[in-house]
Amino acid sequence: xxxxxxxMVHAAGSGHPGGSLSSADIVTALFFEVMxxxxxxxxxQDRDHFILSKGHAAPVYYAALAESGYxxxxxxxxxxxxHSRLQGHPSRVKTPGVEMSTGxxxxxxxxxxxxxxxxxxxxxxxxVYCLCGDGEMAEGQVWEAAMFASHYHLDNVIAIVxxxxxxxxxxxxxxxxxxxxxxxxxxxxxxxxxxxxxxxWQVLETLExxxxxxxxxxxxxxxxxKGKGVSFMENNVGFHGKAPNDKEYEQAMRELGGSA
Amino acid sequence: xxxxxxxxxxxxxELGRTRKDVVVLDADLSGxxxxxxxxxxxxxxxxxxGIAEQNMMGTAAGLAVGGMTVFASTFxxxxxxxxxxxxxxxxxxxxxxxxxxxxxxxxxxxxxGASHQTMEDIALMNAIPNMTVIVPADGPETYRAxxxxxxxxxxxxxxxxxxxxxxxxxxDDVFSIGKASTLREGNDVALVGVxxxxxxxxxxxxxxxxxxxxxxxxxxxxxxxxxxxxxxxAARDCGCVVTAEEHNIVSGVGTMVAxxxxxRYPTPMERVAMQDVFGxxxxxxxxxxxxxxxxxxxxxxxxKVTERRK
Numbered sequence: 001x002x003x004x005x006x007x008m009v010h011a012a013g014s015g016h017p018g019g020s021l022s023s024a025d026i027v028t029a030l031f032f033e034v035m036x037x038x039x040x041x042x043x044x045q046d047r048d049h050f051i052l053s054k055g056h057a058a059p060v061y062y063a064a065l066a067e068s069g070y071x072x073x074x075x076x077x078x079x080x081x082x083h084s085r086l087q088g089h090p091s092r093v094k095t096p097g098v099e100m101s102t103g104x105x106x107x108x109x110x111x112x113x114x115x116x117x118x119x120x121x122x123x124x125x126x127x128v129y130c131l132c133g134d135g136e137m138a139e140g141q142v143w144e145a146a147m148f149a150s151h152y153h154l155d156n157v158i159a160i161v162x163x164x165x166x167x168x169x170x171x172x173x174x175x176x177x178x179x180x181x182x183x184x185x186x187x188x189x190x191x192x193x194x195x196x197x198x199x200x201w202q203v204l205e206t207l208e209x210x211x212x213x214x215x216x217x218x219x220x221x222x223x224x225x226k227g228k229g230v231s232f233m234e235n236n237v238g239f240h241g242k243a244p245n246d247k248e249y250e251q252a253m254r255e256l257g258g259s260a
Numbered sequence: 261x262x263x264x265x266x267x268x269x270x271x272x273x274e275l276g277r278t279r280k281d282v283v284v285l286d287a288d289l290s291g292x293x294x295x296x297x298x299x300x301x302x303x304x305x306x307x308x309x310g311i312a313e314q315n316m317m318g319t320a321a322g323l324a325v326g327g328m329t330v331f332a333s334t335f336x337x338x339x340x341x342x343x344x345x346x347x348x349x350x351x352x353x354x355x356x357x358x359x360x361x362x363x364x365x366x367x368x369x370x371x372x373g374a375s376h377q378t379m380e381d382i383a384l385m386n387a388i389p390n391m392t393v394i395v396p397a398d399g400p401e402t403y404r405a406x407x408x409x410x411x412x413x414x415x416x417x418x419x420x421x422x423x424x425x426x427x428x429x430x431x432d433d434v435f436s437i438g439k440a441s442t443l444r445e446g447n448d449v450a451l452v453g454v455x456x457x458x459x460x461x462x463x464x465x466x467x468x469x470x471x472x473x474x475x476x477x478x479x480x481x482x483x484x485x486x487x488x489x490x491x492x493x494a495a496r497d498c499g500c501v502v503t504a505e506e507h508n509i510v511s512g513v514g515t516m517v518a519x520x521x522x523x524r525y526p527t528p529m530e531r532v533a534m535q536d537v538f539g540x541x542x543x544x545x546x547x548x549x550x551x552x553x554x555x556x557x558x559x560x561x562x563x564k565v566t567e568r569r570k
Contacts, residue, residue, distance in 0.1 A: 045327055092325075092354035099325055101354040104345055110315045111350060114322020114330075121283070121304065122327070141346070144315035152307070 001028050002229045003258040004063035004076055010249040012080040015088065017233060018240045020060035022164040022197070022224040023131060027057075029203045030129055031064040034211075039069050042097060046124050049115055051100050053108020054133035054162060055089040056241070062086050062095070070097030106139025108132060109159055113149050116157045127211060130159045135167030138176045143188065149217040150189030158210045159190075159219040162197060164226035166237045185219045197222025230255055261424040262399035265363050268420060269294030271406035272331060276302045282410065283323055285309055285332045287316045292422075293333040293363045313338045317346035317358075324356035329410060332358060336365035336419055337378035340385055351415050352388045359409050360385075361418040366506035367539040367547045368423045368456060374538040382454075383511035385417040386484050392416040392437060393484040395513075397458035398427050401481060404435035412437055419455060421506070423544040426459045429479070440487040442494075446474035449562045449569075450494035450501045454480050454513045457504035457532070457553065464558035473566060483513055488520045495527040500565040502530045504558050506548070509533035528568035530561035 001024045009015035031037070035048035052061050059079060066073045071085065078084035085095050089103030100111050112130035119126045136142060149157050161181070169175045178184075182192045191213045195206040203222070210218040226240070227233025230252040233244075244252055253259060275282045276298055283305045290296040290308060299306035309316035313334055320332040332339070339362035340347065351358045367377045385393045394409065394416065396402040402420060409416040428443065443458070444465050453461035458479045465475040476498055478490065495501055501521065503514035514531030521527050534551055548554050 049325075051322075092356075100321070101349065104349040107314075107318050107346060107350050110318025110346075111322035111325065113315075114319035114324070115326045116322070117307065117319070118283075118323045118326020118328050141312075141314045141318065144310075144312035145318065148309060148312070148315055148319065151310075 001060060001063045003253060003256045005059045006230070006244065006249060006252045006256065008059045008062065008076050008079040009243045011077040013243050014080060015059055015243055016056040016241045017059070017244070018166070018226040019054060019057045019133060019162065019164065021228045021230065021233060022226045023057055023162045024060050024228065025198050025200055025203055026131065026160055026162065026222060027060050027064050029200060029207060031068055033204060034207050035129065037068070039097065045119060045122060046126065048126050049099055049128045051108045051112045051115070051128065051130045052090055052102055053130055054105070054136060055102030057131070058088065058090050061090060065095070065097040068097070071095070105133065105136035106141040109142055109145035112157050112159070113145055113154055116154045117152065119156060127156050127158060130157065132159055132161050134161055134163045134165065134172050134178060137161065137178050137181065146185065146188040146190065153215060154217045155214050157217040158207070159217065161219060161221045162224055163221050164224045166226045166235070166240065168237070168240050170237060182221055189216055191216050191218040193218060193220045195220055195222050197224035198228050262427050263424050264396060264399050264402040264420040265292070265294040267399040267403040268361055268406055269297045271403045272298040273301050275407065275410050276305065279329065279410065281328050283307070283328045283330050285316050285320050285330065287311055287313045287334040287338065289334050295331070295333050313343040314346045317343040318350050320358045321350040321354065321356050324358050330358045331361055333361050333363065335376060336362035336381045337376055340381040340417070341378060344384055348388055352390045355390050355414055357413055359416045359418065361406065361420065363420040364422045365419045366421055366456065367534065367551060368421045368506065368544040370422065370544045370547065371541050373541040377539040379506070379508040379534045379539070381419060382483055382507050382513060386516065390415055391484065392482070394437065394482050395419045395455040396481050397453070397455060397479045398425050398429055400427060400431050401429045401433070401435065404433065405481065408435045408437055421456050425456050428459050428462060438482045438485040438487055440478050440480045440482065440490040442476060442490070443479050444475065444477040446476040447497050448474045449566050450476045450478060450498040451558060451562065452478045452480050452491070452494070452501060452503045452517060454483070454505040454507070456506050460555040461504055461558055463555040464562065467555060467559045468562055471563070473562060475562060480513065483516065486516055486520055488524060491517055491520055492524045495521050495525045500528045500569040502532065502558060502561045502565055504532040506553055507533055508536055510536050528565050530565040532557050532561050
């Protein structure tokens with residue numbers, strides 16, 4: 001998954017490697033272990049659902065969709081090219097498997113709530129997973145949605161905050177402090193869980209615990225490392241939205257156990 | 261006189277009975293937008309979002325992703341202004357089946373003043389790809405328009421006023437999205453009215469008749485897609501056109517009509533609209549007079565434009 005991200009962003013010459021790498025373990029767990037989904041089930045509501053609220057992590061989302069069979073893996077390197085189905089940010093109308101167009105931050109959780117209501121009204125015991133960035137917690141709409149989900153007892157919504165601690169202009173706590181983030185969600189009526197979002201066993205266990213929780217929505221605050229897996233990208237805000245050059249690309253692929 | 265909102269509420273209940281996939285959202289204005297009746301009748305399919313319009317639009321989008329046809333209502337100033345980005349990003353771009361039906365548009369809001377009097381909403385919604393934009397002229401047409409957008413897939417915006425308006429359409433009329441209706445024949449000038457300005461256009465046509473000017477009156481209830489055929493025919497038959505709208509003159513319906521005619525059949529025009537100023541508190545009819553949105557101004561514009569007629 002991480003090698004796909006590096007290859008796509010390098011081929012495109014632009015994109016957001018940092019937030020894709022930090023959330024790669026979470027997305028992998030969801031698409032290949034936790035969620036029941038498949039290209040054949042795409043037109044059915046009776047499956048689990050995923051909304052990528054942090055739309056700039058599109059590369060890791062596309063990698064998961066391609067590896068799940070929604071479109072050919074070879075298509076990944078067309079990211080951001082003219083007429084490609086893989087837009088810079090996810091588009092419901094362009095890409096097979098993408099449930100919702102996102103990119104303008106702070107909007108995904110509202111959509112997840114609406115979808116969860118629709119599933120509930122159709123009597124489907126399915127879950128909507130919503131992956132959010134930590135920087136986007138500054139958007140007011142996130143908290144409108146947080147209030148809504150607990151008011152309507154949407155226990156079929158699981159929000160995951162990719163808490164990598166960095167946003168474009170620097171550390172989240174310097175740009176717009178979020179802590180105590182868990183207390184904020186708790187005050188909004190959510191069941192709050194924490195995990196190391198780069199530890200696959202913890203990710204799987206916590207997602208299972210969240211799924212079992214009933215009566216209120218659950219948020220998982222996932223501590224992650226931005227740029228995880230590539231030494232020079234880790235905790236480096238410079239790689240929030242920048243592609244590696246050829247030399248960096250070769251090193252990144254080597255570190256990820258692949259060949260450039 | 262009849263309320264457009266009341267007809268909206270009635271249409272929603274009707275839809276709720278025939279369509280199990282119709283859900284309704286409101287943002288703490290269900291009494292005013294008249295979605296409350298649907299909420300009482302179908303409590304499982306009505307969700308009050310509180311005073312949080314941005315979240316309401318996103319939630320509407322999610323319900324549509326989940327296969328529902330969604331009606332989302334609040335005042336027009338909030339639906340199109342406060343939640344513009346959500347409408348653009350979460351509803352129109354993904355082309356979802358969400359109908360934004362907003363009330364209290366224009367200056368006829370009255371006493372609440374300029375903060376609540378949107379005159380930019382048509383411009384905002386019209387500029388978004390995939391969006392259908394409808395401004396019914398009266399209560400019965402509102403009812404028909406609501407049923408029509410429910411049948412058509414994709415995002416739509418319906419603009420309603422607060423105040424009661426005269427009934428000028430017939431209950432036997434069929435509402436067809438994208439089709440303007442000609443309410444009165446005439447070949448000296450075409451009066452193209454939008455929403456609450458259609459009735460003043462009809463009155464103006466009577467006034468003009470006394471002056472020997474035979475006016476055609478068109479109810480342009482769909483702004484997008486624009487019925488350019490009907491407009492071009494009116495321009496060719498009449499040789500001059502007046503548009504009348506309770507909306508800003510900048511990027512208003514007059515602008516769109518002028519642009520369409522400029523490409524097809526350039527025709528002298530006058531535009532009756534808000535003159536790029538904010539409104540103020542007052543009674544609806546006082547405000548319409550104050551800002552030059554009555555039959556008087558339509559008549560003056562018609563006389564002026566016939567002098568420049570081809």
